[in-house]
Amino acid sequence: MTVKFRQFTLLLWKNFTLKKRQWILLIMEFFLELLFTIILLILRNSVSTKHMDKLVFAKQSINTLPSYFLNTNKQRNWELVYVPSNSEAVNNLIEMVQQTLSNNLKIHGFTSEKDFEEYIKYDKDSDHVMAAVVFDHDFVHSEDPLPLEVRYHLRFSYLLRNTSRPTRLLVIPKEDHGWCTGHLFPIYLSQGPRNPLEPDGGVPGYIREGFLAVQHAVDKAIMKYHAKESSAEILRHTTVFIKRFPFPAFLDDSFLTYLSQIWPPMILFIFSLTVFTILHTIVQEKETKLKDYLLIMGLTRWQLWGADFVTFFLTLLITISLMTFFLFIKASRR
Incomplete structure (x- = not known):
C-alpha cells in the first residue's frame, strides 16, 4: 500500500510540474475566471435597486x-x-x-x-x-x-x-x-x-x-x-x-433578472479554457503513449486517472474559492 501511495504522489508531482512549466496558460485560466467575477461585481455596484410600492391593476x-x-x-x-x-x-x-x-x-x-x-x-x-x-x-x-x-x-x-x-x-x-x-x-x-x-x-x-x-x-x-x-x-x-x-x-432589482439569464452561458464560457486544457492534456498523453509506458512500469489505471482528477480538482478548487470570496464581498451598503 505504501508503494502505491508513493507512486500516486509521484504522479501528482509530475502533473504539478507540468502545470508549472505551462505557467502562462495557468495564469490565463485564473485571470479569465476571476475577470468575469470582477465584472459581475462592477455591474452589481452600478445597477441600483428600487423599492416599489404595491401595484393595483385596472380592470x-x-x-x-x-x-x-x-x-x-x-x-x-x-x-x-x-x-x-x-x-x-x-x-x-x-x-x-x-x-x-x-x-x-x-x-x-x-x-x-x-x-x-x-x-x-x-x-x-x-x-x-x-x-x-x-x-x-x-x-x-x-x-x-x-x-x-x-x-x-x-x-x-x-x-x-x-x-x-x-x-x-x-x-x-x-x-x-x-x-x-x-x-x-x-x-x-x-x-x-x-x-x-x-x-x-x-x-x-x-x-x-x-x-x-x-x-x-x-x-x-x-x-x-x-x-x-x-x-x-x-x-x-x-x-x-x-x-x-x-x-x-x-424590491425592483434588474441585476438579478439579467443575471439569471446570462449566468448559465457565462459559467460555460468561464470554464471553457479549463476544459480545453484538460482535453489537451489527455489527448497529448494518448499521442505520446505516456500512459502506456507508465502502465508497463507497474502503475495502475486508477492511479493515472486519480492523479489527473486530483490535479485539476485542486486547480479548480482554488479558482472557485477565489470566485466565491469575491462574490460574497459586500460591494456597498445598499
Whole structure:
C-alpha cells in the first residue's frame, strides 16, 4: 500500500510540474475566471435597486373583442370556426356568439376537427381564422340538443397576432413566443409581478388575443340556450370584468433578472479554457503513449486517472474559492 501511495504522489508531482512549466496558460485560466467575477461585481455596484410600492391593476373588459380584431381598416375578414357544423344546436349557439362578439365576424363550420386541421394546413385563407370552438360531443342527429354538461375547447393560432415579441439580449436563450401552455411558471422568474406595466397581464395575451372574450361569449350562449329567459335577465344586469391580482410592495432589482439569464452561458464560457486544457492534456498523453509506458512500469489505471482528477480538482478548487470570496464581498451598503 505504501508503494502505491508513493507512486500516486509521484504522479501528482509530475502533473504539478507540468502545470508549472505551462505557467502562462495557468495564469490565463485564473485571470479569465476571476475577470468575469470582477465584472459581475462592477455591474452589481452600478445597477441600483428600487423599492416599489404595491401595484393595483385596472380592470379589463372581456365583453367584446380587442380593437385589433374589430378594426375595419385592416384588409382581413376574421373568421370564427366551429366544430361540428352538422348540429342545429351548435349552429344556433355560434350565431349567438357572433352577435355577442361582432356581426362582422364571419362564421365557418366544419363537420369534424380533422377537416378543420386540413383547412388550416392547405387553404390560403386559413390565416383569417381568429379562433375555433370545438365541442367535444357526438351528435348522432342534427336535431340532438346540447347536453347540460357542455365540453368544448378553444383553438387559437400558435403565433400571437396582437402581442409584440419581447426584446432580449444576444446571449439570452430564446423564449417561446406562443401561449406557453407547457410551462407552469415563467422561464425567468422575477422578484416583482410579471409584466408590471401591462394591466392585462401581457404575454401570453389571453385578453389582447381575444381568448377570454371568445370564452365568455360561448359561456353566455350556453346559458341562453339552456335557460333563455332567466339567463337573459341575469346577463342584462351583469357585466364581467377581469382584473389582475394586486401585488405587494417589492424590491425592483434588474441585476438579478439579467443575471439569471446570462449566468448559465457565462459559467460555460468561464470554464471553457479549463476544459480545453484538460482535453489537451489527455489527448497529448494518448499521442505520446505516456500512459502506456507508465502502465508497463507497474502503475495502475486508477492511479493515472486519480492523479489527473486530483490535479485539476485542486486547480479548480482554488479558482472557485477565489470566485466565491469575491462574490460574497459586500460591494456597498445598499
